[in-house]
Amino acid sequence: MALQDKYKELTDAATAAGVTDLQVREQDNVLYIDGTAPSGAVKDQLWAIYDKIDPNFVSGDLVLNVNVDIAATVTKVKVVTQSSNLNIRKGPGTDQPIVGKAAHHEIITLVSQSSEQWWLVRTDDGEEGYSYARYLEPVTE
Amino acid sequence: MKVTRVLAVMMVALTLGFVSCKPKDADIKTAVEQAVAALPDATGATIEVKDGVATISGIFKDETAKAAAEAAAKAVKGVKSVINNGTIEAPVVAAPVVIAADDPLTKSVADATKDFPTVKAEVKDGVVTLTGEITKPNLIKLMQSVNALKPKKVDNQLTVK
Numbered sequence: 001m002a003l004q005d006k007y008k009e010l011t012d013a014a015t016a017a018g019v020t021d022l023q024v025r026e027q028d029n030v031l032y033i034d035g036t037a038p039s040g041a042v043k044d045q046l047w048a049i050y051d052k053i054d055p056n057f058v059s060g061d062l063v064l065n066v067n068v069d070i071a072a073t074v075t076k077v078k079v080v081t082q083s084s085n086l087n088i089r090k091g092p093g094t095d096q097p098i099v100g101k102a103a104h105h106e107i108i109t110l111v112s113q114s115s116e117q118w119w120l121v122r123t124d125d126g127e128e129g130y131s132y133a134r135y136l137e138p139v140t141e
Numbered sequence: 142m143k144v145t146r147v148l149a150v151m152m153v154a155l156t157l158g159f160v161s162c163k164p165k166d167a168d169i170k171t172a173v174e175q176a177v178a179a180l181p182d183a184t185g186a187t188i189e190v191k192d193g194v195a196t197i198s199g200i201f202k203d204e205t206a207k208a209a210a211e212a213a214a215k216a217v218k219g220v221k222s223v224i225n226n227g228t229i230e231a232p233v234v235a236a237p238v239v240i241a242a243d244d245p246l247t248k249s250v251a252d253a254t255k256d257f258p259t260v261k262a263e264v265k266d267g268v269v270t271l272t273g274e275i276t277k278p279n280l281i282k283l284m285q286s287v288n289a290l291k292p293k294k295v296d297n298q299l300t301v302k
Contacts, residue, residue, distance in 0.1 A: 025235050025238050028293075030293065030294050032238045051281070056299075056301050057280070057284050057295070063292060063294065063295065065288050065291070094252045094255045116289055117249060117253070117286070117290075132252065134253075
């Protein structure tokens, strides 16, 4: 219960921001918060609160797993790497061969979200494969 | 003539008597409903009253709440007895936390840390230990990724530069 109190501001904010499927569970001195955020901004807001309660996330007593709900209508994603090209791989894993590259800030087609981490994408040149979802941002038309 | 008049009076008296019985049950029902509704854990309870016998049905949080509703009903004036048909709601059991096995977790952690060459990651019994150094914006990105991989715990020993 102590951990739920410690991170109460975070769970309250999640509820207020409309996070769905919210689950807050404590097990072996770790608090697990799972849910689906309505937007990337809400996810960032929750992480900012986490950083405020536990600066630099050093306590190791929270696993915050809030994913962003991507609408089924989203078909285009923007490459949001820091500056480099994004690898497109044959399969979902960095051990998979690179079959193509997408440029920084290029807008490519989202074929499917095969997992939370790896999305199947296609470039305008027809290169198709898996890219790491962290570097892809949904484009709303 | 006299006999019929007496009979007529008796009939009227009897009819009035029956009529006055009915609102009594209804009044008792209202009173019991109010008494039960005042309890904190009896929001879904319904009450029926027939000939002074109150029947409680509905779902209660626990046995205590069910018993409290029964006691409240018994205390209402006019209630002869109480039939308690209330049921107890099934306790909500939280699904256990899913922790990834070390093999897939090691692989997904390697994917998540690949673009941060100054970060070392180790996975043991579901615990992801991060060492090395990182910038603050990248720390947030990395932590967001690693937290989504179903680890048991993230032991972040990174130096923030």
